[in-house]
Amino acid sequence: xxxxxxxxxxxxxxxxxxxxxxxxxxxxxxxxxxxxxxxxxxxxxxxxxxxxxxxxxxxxxxxxxxxxxxxxxxxxxxxxxxxxxxxxxxxxxxxxxxxxxxxxxxxxxxxxxxxxxxxxxxxxxxxxxxxxxxxxxxxxxxxxxxxxxxxxxxxxxxxxxxxxxxxxxxxxxxxxxxxxxxxxxxxxxxxxxxxxxxxxxxxxxxxxxxxxxxxxxxxxxxxxxxxxxxxxxxxxxxxxxxxxxxxxxxxxxxxxxxxxxxxxxxxxxxxxxxxxxxxxxxxxxxxxxxxxxxxxxxxxxxxxxxxxxxxxxxxxxxxxxxxxxxxxxxxxxxxxx
Amino acid sequence: xxxxxxxxxxxxxxxxxxxxxxxxxxxxxxxxxxxxxxxxxxxxxxxxxxxxxxxxxxxxxxxxxxxxxxxxxxxxxxxxxxxxxxxxxxxxxxxxxxxxxxxxxx
Numbered sequence: 001x002x003x004x005x006x007x008x009x010x011x012x013x014x015x016x017x018x019x020x021x022x023x024x025x026x027x028x029x030x031x032x033x034x035x036x037x038x039x040x041x042x043x044x045x046x047x048x049x050x051x052x053x054x055x056x057x058x059x060x061x062x063x064x065x066x067x068x069x070x071x072x073x074x075x076x077x078x079x080x081x082x083x084x085x086x087x088x089x090x091x092x093x094x095x096x097x098x099x100x101x102x103x104x105x106x107x108x109x110x111x112x113x114x115x116x117x118x119x120x121x122x123x124x125x126x127x128x129x130x131x132x133x134x135x136x137x138x139x140x141x142x143x144x145x146x147x148x149x150x151x152x153x154x155x156x157x158x159x160x161x162x163x164x165x166x167x168x169x170x171x172x173x174x175x176x177x178x179x180x181x182x183x184x185x186x187x188x189x190x191x192x193x194x195x196x197x198x199x200x201x202x203x204x205x206x207x208x209x210x211x212x213x214x215x216x217x218x219x220x221x222x223x224x225x226x227x228x229x230x231x232x233x234x235x236x237x238x239x240x241x242x243x244x245x246x247x248x249x250x251x252x253x254x255x256x257x258x259x260x261x262x263x264x265x266x267x268x269x270x271x272x273x274x275x276x277x278x279x280x281x282x283x284x285x286x287x288x289x290x291x292x293x294x295x296x297x298x299x300x301x302x303x304x305x306x307x308x309x310x311x312x313x314x315x316x317x318x319x320x321x322x323x324x325x326x327x328x329x330x331x332x333x334x335x336x337x
Numbered sequence: 338x339x340x341x342x343x344x345x346x347x348x349x350x351x352x353x354x355x356x357x358x359x360x361x362x363x364x365x366x367x368x369x370x371x372x373x374x375x376x377x378x379x380x381x382x383x384x385x386x387x388x389x390x391x392x393x394x395x396x397x398x399x400x401x402x403x404x405x406x407x408x409x410x411x412x413x414x415x416x417x418x419x420x421x422x423x424x425x426x427x428x429x430x431x432x433x434x435x436x437x438x439x440x441x442x443x
Contacts, residue, residue: 041382045382046380046382117376117377123413126413126414157410158410159407183406185410210414244410245384245410246411247384247443248376248377248385248443263376284378293378
């Protein structure tokens with residue numbers, strides 16, 4: 001079990017800035033995130049979209065904001081645990097214990113939930129048979145492409161992931177690419193490559209259509225798709241790969257005994273503490289009168305919450321408010337002379 | 338004030354007044370109409386305010402931008418008349434607009 005001062009749940013901009021605000025106060029933190037990279041919604045939903053309302057930064061993309069925040073917190077050498085979803089939270093005397101889906105354990109007097117709107121999970125095919133075959137012949141990501149060799153694969157989706165995998169897997173498998181409309185969205189070279197493979201007959205393209213049924217529940221043999229004009233077609237298929245994007249699910253957070261309002265956690269706007277002492281919430285996931293879902297609001301929220309975290313983590317020390325411009329202690333912590 | 342009707346997938350409908358200038362999504366959230374989640378808060382970054390626009394109305398609403406259409410790909414069971422309700426801004430001309438909410442958003 002890893003011991004620290006604050007366990008931050010969520011590596012989005014607010015979770016990352018929390019590391020900074022805690023770090024300049026001399027507190028140690030760990031960050032846990034369900035995604036495979038830091039950045040949260042900024043990196044997953046709009047890495048290339050410009051943001052215009054970060055103070056003193058007239059324009060930056062989600063990706064730039066993330067990399068600048070990572071740069072800003074570098075001096076604190078904080079460990080970020082990715083691909084880990086926090087499943088369990090329970091109290092142990094004055095501390096909180098956090099367990100992840102991969103059985104990693106952390107203990108700290110404080111938890112900072114900066115979980116956005118919950119964890120990202122792939123959107124799935126809503127047919128019952130698809131649910132039964134998930135992990136056997138229905139997949140929403142490719143972990144090891146060896147498992148997709150010499151198969152008849154139906155790929156669903158019209159974005160980058162669907163296109164990239166259609167191209168890659170067509171090298172050794174029979175691909176049918178199925179999308180609900182005629183347009184695909186991808187990098188120019190990907191689109192032209194797809195056109196080429198279509199011409200050569202290496203990738204079959206079916207649009208505009210959607211999945212109607214899976215035709216065998218024990219072992220997948222074929223699927224039925226339905227075109228917009230009502231036409232039905234059966235396609236020989238061993239494996240389905242669905243790339244319908246990610247959805248955000250509140251997930252286990254709802255079960256931790258926190259006061260919730262709709263899908264958000266109620267906090268005291270003085271210190272962003274929840275109804276549980278030592279558990280804080282900041283960013284999109286918290287709610288209080290007048291809450292705005294802005295990145296800058298999240299920055300403010302973690303700044304205030306970090307003061308309360310300090311008091312709980314260092315009960316015998318007095319908290320002193322300091323400016324980064326003038327405090328020698330802070331400059332030391334930042335590694336500046 | 339324009340009246341907007343939200344019909345759920347089972348046919349139950351609710352009609353509310355939505356101030357001009359607000360989106361169909363914001364109107365629904367303010368009056369706690371079920372069936373519209375709006376996880377991202379209207380930044381066109383999720384597809385959980387997805388609605389089907391009544392055929393009579395679909396051409397009276399400004400067409401969806403490319404980014405909205407891309408995002409609708411990520412919605413639950415998109416159809417030809419699918420829109421993101423955060424992108425439909427209410428005005429007097431949309432008085433009487435009817436949208437259907439899908440069986441679920443996620």
